[in-house]
Amino acid sequence: MKIRGKLVRMTVAAAAVVLAGAGMAVSAEAQEIDINPPEQVYIAPVLGYDNVIGSSMGDSISKGGLTYGGMAGIDTPVGKHGRVGLEASVAGSTAALTLAGSDGINTAEVKIAAGVDLYIGGKLGWMVAPKTQLFATLGYANSKFTASARFNGTKIWQESTSLSGFRVGAGAEYFLTPHVRARLEYRYTHYGEISYQDQPLGGKAERHQVLGGLLYGF
Template sequence: MKKTLTLLLAGASGAALAVPAAAQDNSAFTGPRVEALAGFDLTKAGSDVDNDVDDDDDESIDGFMYGVGVGYDFAVGGIVLGAEAELSTSTADTEVEDGDLEDLGFGARLDTGRDIYIGARAGILANPRTLLYVKGGYTNARFNFEADDGETELETDLDLDGIRVGAGAEYALSERSFVKLEYRYSNYSEGEFDFSEDDFFDDDTGESGRFDADLDRHQVALGVGLRF
């Protein structure tokens, strides 16, 4: 009986010691963080506006995305929750290079501008050094548009509002440094132009009226960051 009681006490003591140890397993993934991001960026017309007529017209642009992000993560039981924000841009662009429009003296160019994201994420530990997570939030993207018909030039910005969802894995190099890889999908459903000509203004704000949009964005991003 005495031996059995000793074993039970030893087991209870071990379990008590294991609780704080398990709680500390999340320490490499909690606290404030900053990160640099880079990866692949593809933007294309959504299903509502894709013409689906010409197979050679994929209505998409792609390029290299890069940016910075900040966030704060905390543990709730065995789950890591966090808030995050990101500012990025991309080299993706397109322009009228040939065809009837160019023959008529019309030219146009679309460049990808800045992209702002604010959202949250939730993750679980796959092992003490690897966090698997999902994310979601609000994104506002800007595209720079230029057009010239031989007589009139138009230069304006197109601002689009949408939502972003994604998933990824973060690996702790140490308690203060990490790398991560994630996929993100964004859909922009509303937009407005910032015209440079007064004739286009709907009011005194210098912005056109808002309109419905359908633009899909796919990104694969690699991140490297530090925790504090």
């Protein structure tokens, strides 16, 4: 009887320890990732695909490349699921449009290369799960482009200009930890009519981008 009573007490004690440990683990997990995490300031490197499109009089030409850069932002909870915030980014690109021709003797080439891209805008998010946020963005973009011309392989002209327009985006973020999120986003930028020295050139430009990033929140 004494041995049996001792075994019962040991079993009850062990069960209590296990239940207490499980309760602490659940509590820690609940504190680690809430359905709507607290306000965070975050920074992130971004990398993705960039497609620049130019069109004029019904014809268009597009060229893809790599976009790379960094971003910073802040978002804060609104209610149980909503989030609002602001973001800014700076990026470069390898995308370039090239037009070339030859008369059999001479060759000519015009190249328009994407340069520094600046963006600032707002962000609206919705926590669809404790670790998953869907979001949309809207803001202002200013992008630099450099145009150059070559004749028989020799550069004869080069000039840079900036195009401004609006940018909209949509994507998802997944909280890997309370401070680290993985992000995937699609962005569309519309620059409107292209002009040079305030003179319209009769063409339009737009941009499609798909980017991924790893956000670190403070």
